[in-house]
Amino acid sequence: MSTPVRPAVALVHPGAIDTPSGGYAYDRRILAGLKAQGFDATPLSLEGGFPCPTADEIEAALAALAATLPGTVLLADGLALGALPGEGLRQLGRPVVALVHHPLALETGLSQEVAARLLESEAAALAAAAAVIAVSPETRRMLVERYGVPPEKITLALPGTAPAARVPADGQPPRLIAVGSLTPRKGYGVLLDALDGLTDLDWTLTIVGSPDFEPETAREIAARAAGFGPRIRLAGALHVTALDEAYAAADIFVHPSFYEGYGMVLAEALRRGLPVICTTGGAAGETVPDGAGLKVPPGDADALAAALRPLLIDPVRRRAMADAAFAAGTALPDWSDTVAVIGRVLMEVADR
Numbered sequence: 001m002s003t004p005v006r007p008a009v010a011l012v013h014p015g016a017i018d019t020p021s022g023g024y025a026y027d028r029r030i031l032a033g034l035k036a037q038g039f040d041a042t043p044l045s046l047e048g049g050f051p052c053p054t055a056d057e058i059e060a061a062l063a064a065l066a067a068t069l070p071g072t073v074l075l076a077d078g079l080a081l082g083a084l085p086g087e088g089l090r091q092l093g094r095p096v097v098a099l100v101h102h103p104l105a106l107e108t109g110l111s112q113e114v115a116a117r118l119l120e121s122e123a124a125a126l127a128a129a130a131a132v133i134a135v136s137p138e139t140r141r142m143l144v145e146r147y148g149v150p151p152e153k154i155t156l157a158l159p160g161t162a163p164a165a166r167v168p169a170d171g172q173p174p175r176l177i178a179v180g181s182l183t184p185r186k187g188y189g190v191l192l193d194a195l196d197g198l199t200d201l202d203w204t205l206t207i208v209g210s211p212d213f214e215p216e217t218a219r220e221i222a223a224r225a226a227g228f229g230p231r232i233r234l235a236g237a238l239h240v241t242a243l244d245e246a247y248a249a250a251d252i253f254v255h256p257s258f259y260e261g262y263g264m265v266l267a268e269a270l271r272r273g274l275p276v277i278c279t280t281g282g283a284a285g286e287t288v289p290d291g292a293g294l295k296v297p298p299g300d301a302d303a304l305a306a307a308l309r310p311l312l313i314d315p316v317r318r319r320a321m322a323d324a325a326f327a328a329g330t331a332l333p334d335w336s337d338t339v340a341v342i343g344r345v346l347m348e349v350a351d352r
Contacts, residue, residue, distance in 0.1 A: 006343075007350035009034055009041040010068050012076040014050035017043045020210050020237035021181055022264035023101040026135065026159050027077055030099075033339030039346070044068070051083045051104045051118065062088045073346050075099055076129075078122070086124030095349045098129040099342075102261025102282065103142055108185035123147045130349045133157050133342060136262040138283035155345050159264050160335030164244070166273040169251045169322045173202030174312050177250035177274075179243075179265040180257065181209045182218040182234075187256035187279065192224050193301035194256075194308060195232075201312050203231070205254075208246055210237040247272050251318065252311055258298045260284040273326030275318055277307050292325040 011017075011031050017024060027043075034041035046064060048057030061084060065074055070093065078100040081089075089096055105119040126132055126147055132154045134140040140156055143149040180186040188207065195205065207225070211218030211234075225232040238246060253269035255278040260266070266287045269276050276293030278284045285295050294311070296303035311318050 004347060006037070006039045007346060008069055008072045009039050009346055010044040010065075010072050010074050011041060012044045012046065012065065012074050012080050014046050014048070014077070014080045017045065020239075021213075022159075022262075023077065023079065025264060026101065027099070029160065029335045030075075030339060030342055033335055034343060034346075037339060037343050039343065044074075046080050050080050052114070053083050058084060058088070062092070065089075065094065066092050068094060070094075071350070073097060073350055075342070075346065077101070078104065081125045081129070082118060082122035084125050085121070086128040089125060089128040095130045095352070096128060097345060097349055098126055098132045099135075100126075100132060100139055100143060100261070101135050102139055102259065103147070105146075106142070106259055106282075108183075108187075108258045119146070129153075130352065131155065131345050133345060135159055136283040136286065138286060139261045155341060157338050157341040157345075158333050159262055159267060160338040161264075161267045161271045161329065161332045162335065164247075164268070164271045166326050167248045167250065169274055169318065170315070171249075171251045172315070173204065174251045174318070175249060176203055176205040176252050176254050176308075177208065177246060178205065178254050178256070179208045179246075179268075180255070181213050181237075182207075182211045182221050183214045184217055185258050187258050187281075187298065188221045189224070190299055190301050190304060191254060191256040192221070192228075192232075194304035195228065197302075197305045198308060198312065199228075201309070203312055205232045206235050206246055206250070207232065208235045208238050208243060212237075247274065250274060252277065252308075254304075254308070255279070255284065256298070256304060257281055257284060260287070263287045267329070267332055270325045270329035271332060273322050273329065275311060275321035275325055277304070277311070279304075289324075289328045292321065292328040294321075 046061040074096045082104040105115045253274040253276045259282040263284045279298040281298035294307040
């Protein structure tokens with residue numbers, strides 16, 4: 001039996017592929033995995049102010065896509081795809097597979113005008129795609145309900161999790177960690193509001209995340225964090241080894257995000273056996289199973305403080321939740337599973 005011919009694949013993304021975020025980490029894993037499967041897979045960076053590029057930047061992006069070899073499958077990250085015109089994508093003569101981490105129009109802090117424009121643009125781009133890959137059931141539901149994508153056009157490809165050693169999670173006083181870029185959607189202002197009500201307890205917090213995406217938000221967070229003195233440390237973006245060390249030095253993972261398409265850092269925390277406190281925003285509540293964490297409504301500082309207090313006080317409860325988190329983490333898919341799903345979609349699209 002002959003081996004199926006794998007198509008050339010261009011993984012289309014805005015900016016640098018090594019950008020420190022969960023979405024780009026997913027893309028890097030998929031790119032490496034496709035190469036390991038025998039695909040001729042290469043990154044294709046689009047320059048410009050995505051997800052809100054200028055007309056000239058859109059024209060340049062479409063030209064870059066059209067310059068790929070005929071027959072190339074364009075696996076396009078939604079951060080780039082959602083800003084490109086549907087008609088322009090149809091004229092490329094290349095099959096497009098959309099990879100959607102979370103819809104652009106649901107980003108926290110957008111004006112109604114910008115959100116409406118992104119919703120319209122994303123819907124048109126998704127309609128032009130030959131197939132759509134969603135990273136969570138929540139994202140899939142949103143694409144069907146708000147964007148009108150036919151369910152049969154969508155394939156679910158949950159992020160994988162890399163093997164990781166269980167962390168002790170037994171520090172005293174408890175050490176909190178939060179991981180995510182310093183943007184409005186991540187809800188760090190809500191977390192600091194919650195911690196304002198917990199200063200009678202002993203704890204420390206390390207926030208790991210890039211300040212570069214939303215500099216004004218990052219400055220506001222830094223100014224507020226300074227008011228807590230040495231209790232709060234802003235570590236910036238950390239590469240793999242340093243991030244592993246930060247996880248290993250933590251006891252409780254806290255994630256106050258307003259919305260997550262999946263929440264890869266939640267899976268990373270579970271895999272290491274960290275008890276989790278997160279919101280129910282988007283897919284976060286599904287990513288963290290009951291027992292492995294406590295879930296509160298997004299934006300509710302009082303509820304977040306009420307969830308944190310008993311964990312900070314009670315090491316026995318922390319240990320029970322850590323055990324449940326580690327059990328849930330070991331059941332998560334690995335990256336080979338994710339790559340296999342996406343590889344099948346790319347082959348099916350190429351065969352058409």
